[in-house]
Amino acid sequence: GDSVTQMEGPVTLSEEAFLTINCTYTATGYPSLFWYVQYPGEGLQLLLKATKADDKGSNKGFEATYRKETTSFHLEKGSVQVSDSAVYFCALLNTGGFKTIFGAGTRLFVKA
Amino acid sequence: DGGITQSPKYLFRKEGQNVTLSCEQNLNHDAMYWYRQDPGQGLRLIYYSQIVNDFQKGDIAEGYSVSREKKESFPLTVTSAQKNPTAFYLCASGLAGPTAEQYFGPGTRLTVT
Numbered sequence: 001g002d003s004v005t006q007m008e009g010p011v012t013l014s015e016e017a018f019l020t021i022n023c024t025y026t027a028t029g030y031p032s033l034f035w036y037v038q039y040p041g042e043g044l045q046l047l048l049k050a051t052k053a054d055d056k057g058s059n060k061g062f063e064a065t066y067r068k069e070t071t072s073f074h075l076e077k078g079s080v081q082v083s084d085s086a087v088y089f090c091a092l093l094n095t096g097g098f099k100t101i102f103g104a105g106t107r108l109f110v111k112a
Numbered sequence: 113d114g115g116i117t118q119s120p121k122y123l124f125r126k127e128g129q130n131v132t133l134s135c136e137q138n139l140n141h142d143a144m145y146w147y148r149q150d151p152g153q154g155l156r157l158i159y160y161s162q163i164v165n166d167f168q169k170g171d172i173a174e175g176y177s178v179s180r181e182k183k184e185s186f187p188l189t190v191t192s193a194q195k196n197p198t199a200f201y202l203c204a205s206g207l208a209g210p211t212a213e214q215y216f217g218p219g220t221r222l223t224v225t
Contacts, residue, residue, distance in 0.1 A: 032211045043116075043202050043216030044155075051211040089154065095210045098143060098162055099170070104154040 002027040006090050006103035013080055014111050021075040021106045023064075023090035031092040033057075033066050033073040034100070038087045047075075047088070080110045115139065118203050118217035125197075125224050133188045133220045135203035144186035145204040145214065148172060155202065161186055162208065190222065197224045 007022040025033065032051045036044040048057030053068035062077045073090060090103040116137045125131045137144065143162050147155040157170030161180040175194025180186055186205075190197045200221050204214040 034213055036216075041219075043118075043204075043218050044214075045216065046213045049211075049213055093210060093212070098160060098208070099157060100145075100214055102155045107152075 002031070002092060002094055002101045004090050004092055004101050004103035006088075006106050009087075009105075009107040010109055011106060012109045012111065015082055016079045017110075019075070019077040019080045019084075019108070021088055021090075021108070023073045023075065023103060025071050025073065025090075025092050027071075027092055027094050027101075029095045030068075031094040033064075034091040034093070035062070035064055035073070035075050036089040036091060036102075038089065038105070040086075044089060080108070082110045082112050084108060085110045116203060116205055116215055116217035118201075118220050120220060121218065123220055123222045125222070127224055128192045129224075130189055130191050131197075131222065131224075133190065133201055133203075133222070135186045135188065135217060136184055137186075137205040137215075137217075138184060139205055139215060140183070141205035141215070142183070142208050143206045143212075144180065145206075146170075146176075146178065146186070146188045147202045147204065149200045149202060149219075158188065158201075190224075197222060 003026045034049045035047040037047045048059040050057040050066035056065045087105045093100045119134045145160045146158040159178045161167035177189045203217040206214040
């Protein structure tokens with residue numbers, strides 16, 4: 001079945017460091033891919049998405065490119081801030097499906 | 113403002129009692145979902161509904177029940193049959209379709225002692 005694998009956390013970075021959170025997926029067909037962010041004690045919010053191969057999703061300085069050849073959707077940000085500290089979830093939604101498949105989440109801590 | 117509301121934020125119950133968690137949306141979304149999140153873990157799907165008066169079991173439906181009598185509302189009942197009900201419960205909604213993201217409520221933290 002479909003699945004999403006994310007790098008394990010926590011990831012700890014200093015402010016202004018470069019961020020990469022790896023995400024790979026297994027799916028038949030052509031899924032849509034998402035990154036969601038969860039701040040402490042809150043629900044998830046959509047951060048960005050890409051719906052077809054080679055699409056780049058971007059928002060708030062974060063970006064991720066849908067790579068079908070490597071089945072990956074890695075999240076990157078050039079300069080993180082303390083306010084980016086949160087849990088990040090990679091997810092996929094397959095064609096014809098109503099169930100979004102979420103990765104286990106990666107916790108990010110950014111130190112001032 | 114459009115969005116999803118869950119109430120209450122915190123809920124405490126004694127073991128053996130059923131409890132119902134509220135979820136309401138005014139986004140005019142057809143699909144609604146309930147997830148369970150345990151500390152340090154991802155989301156697990158409990159139930160989902162694609163349309164009024166219809167719902168399907170997710171991956172961990174045992175010990176839970178839902179109803180979808182109105183488009184805006186998708187309440188979740190945690191029954192006494194759920195062996196380990198203490199968790200953070202998230203409700204979400206979304207449009208139908210293969211590119212549609214989900215919109216999440218703020219969650220309800222249920223503690224059963």
